[in-house]
Amino acid sequence: MIKTFFSKPIKWLVVVAVIALVGWFWQQSKTVENPNLLLYGNVDIREVQLAFRQPGRIETMLFDEGDSVQAGDRMATLDAQPYQEALRVAEATVALAEAELAKMKRGLRPQEISQAEQNVNQALAIERDTESNYRRQHDLYETGLSSQRALDAARAAYEQAVAQVKSARAALSQAVEGFRGEDIAAAEARLASAQAHQAQVATALADTELVAPSEGTVITRTREPGSMVTSQQTVYSLSLNSPVYVRAYIGEQQLGRIAPGTQVKVYSDSSSKTYVGQVGFISPRAEFTPKTVETTDLRTDLVYRLRIVVTNADKALRQGMPVTIEVENDWSLAPKTVPEH
Numbered sequence: 001m002i003k004t005f006f007s008k009p010i011k012w013l014v015v016v017a018v019i020a021l022v023g024w025f026w027q028q029s030k031t032v033e034n035p036n037l038l039l040y041g042n043v044d045i046r047e048v049q050l051a052f053r054q055p056g057r058i059e060t061m062l063f064d065e066g067d068s069v070q071a072g073d074r075m076a077t078l079d080a081q082p083y084q085e086a087l088r089v090a091e092a093t094v095a096l097a098e099a100e101l102a103k104m105k106r107g108l109r110p111q112e113i114s115q116a117e118q119n120v121n122q123a124l125a126i127e128r129d130t131e132s133n134y135r136r137q138h139d140l141y142e143t144g145l146s147s148q149r150a151l152d153a154a155r156a157a158y159e160q161a162v163a164q165v166k167s168a169r170a171a172l173s174q175a176v177e178g179f180r181g182e183d184i185a186a187a188e189a190r191l192a193s194a195q196a197h198q199a200q201v202a203t204a205l206a207d208t209e210l211v212a213p214s215e216g217t218v219i220t221r222t223r224e225p226g227s228m229v230t231s232q233q234t235v236y237s238l239s240l241n242s243p244v245y246v247r248a249y250i251g252e253q254q255l256g257r258i259a260p261g262t263q264v265k266v267y268s269d270s271s272s273k274t275y276v277g278q279v280g281f282i283s284p285r286a287e288f289t290p291k292t293v294e295t296t297d298l299r300t301d302l303v304y305r306l307r308i309v310v311t312n313a314d315k316a317l318r319q320g321m322p323v324t325i326e327v328e329n330d331w332s333l334a335p336k337t338v339p340e341h
Contacts, residue, residue: 037257037327039306041248045319047219050236051229052078053207058227058235065221069212069238076223076235078208087205090198097191104179104187116172123168127161134158216240244313246277248325252302258282258327264308265326271316277325281307 056078063075137154140146220237223229246266250258258279266275283305308325310317317323 039325044245076210083205101187120168123165130158130161246308
């Protein structure tokens with residue numbers, strides 16, 4: 001009875017041990033079949049060639065090779081005097097165009113309108129006088145006391161006076177009405193053109209300062225103060241410090257084991273530190289052009305480019321440095337076996 005009581009627990013322990021041993025062997029076999037994925041790549045080289053957008057003579061170079069800069073730091077300047085003078089000329093042109101436009105919109109001064117009215121009155125007086133003389137000459141001609149020549153001269157003087165009255169009245173009407181809408185529109189267009197030119201000159205003056213676009217380290221200083229440079233001629237080479245990208249490649253067969261957002265570990269040969277990264281980009285096409293007929297062996301040679309963003313990079317992780325990327329085994333991303341039909 002006692003022997004039977006102790007034999008049952010022993011049997012159960014043996015069964016549990018066997019199940020545990022089988023599970024361990026199964027797990028080990030899966031781990032061997034799907035080890036962590038190792039990739040190899042390099043820290044991306046990210047440089048910016050800095051240049052002035054305007055030509056001129058370099059006045060200052062404020063950083064040397066190896067210096068660190070922050071975004072917005074002024075790195076170099078050109079001699080700004082020619083651009084300052086051009087800006088003053090542009091400002092004067094704008095002021096002149098504004099004055100002309102204001103004059104046209106305001107119209108003539110009251111004194112000028114009064115003068116136009118007086119011109120009309122003077123022309124009317126001359127018209128009345130010449131008309132009276134013409135009538136008198138006509139009556140004398142009818143009685144034979146005046147010649148045809150005198151009558152013609154009086155008629156011509158009268159007609160000329162009538163024309164002068166019309167001209168004076170038109171001038172008065174123009175003075176009262178002011179400038180035409182077309183003239184005002186043309187003055188507005190001249191002002192807009194002058195203002196646009198002023199903005200261009202102001203931008204050119206601002207471009208005499210070279211500003212760092214991002215945080216980085218000066219790699220090359222190619223010019224010195226006093227040098228004449230043309231537009232877009234490099235004066236600094238700047239290495240960007242952040243973010244740090246790693247470029248790696250993965251074979252076609254392992255492509256199903258990663259996805260954008262996958263967490264990876266990054267190692268370098270120069271340090272024992274483990275860096276943390278994240279897959280940010282997987283190229284949608286193979287780097288090498290495949291042949292027309294792709295056998296199974298040829299398909300295994302295709303590789304795809306990855307970009308990994310390192311989240312805890314430091315100065316020890318330098319650009320161009322070779323690195324090893326470890327992708328931990330993930331059953332959800334492991335390639336699935338397609339059953340044969």
